[in-house]
Amino acid sequence: MDKLQESAGFLPGLRRGKNQPSDTGASTNQKKVHPARTWGLVGKIPSGPRNHFIAMSGEFVGTFMFLCG
Numbered sequence: 001m002d003k004l005q006e007s008a009g010f011l012p013g014l015r016r017g018k019n020q021p022s023d024t025g026a027s028t029n030q031k032k033v034h035p036a037r038t039w040g041l042v043g044k045i046p047s048g049p050r051n052h053f054i055a056m057s058g059e060f061v062g063t064f065m066f067l068c069g
Contacts, residue, residue, distance in 0.1 A: 042050065
């Protein structure tokens with residue numbers, strides 16, 4: 001439990017970036033600040049319609065894969 005680190009993003013810790021130290025067992029008290037991701041046009045759409053579009057496209061893809069598989 002001592003080696004757990006706080007990091008942002010989907011499945012943090014799965015891939016190590018260039019700036020992340022390797023697991024040497026040494027603990028650091030500094031928190032890394034990750035820059036915010038820019039999504040361009042997608043980030044300008046309000047979260048309600050964006051979430052509905054993601055759900056709708058997921059349902060479509062899942063149904064399509066079910067019927068064609």
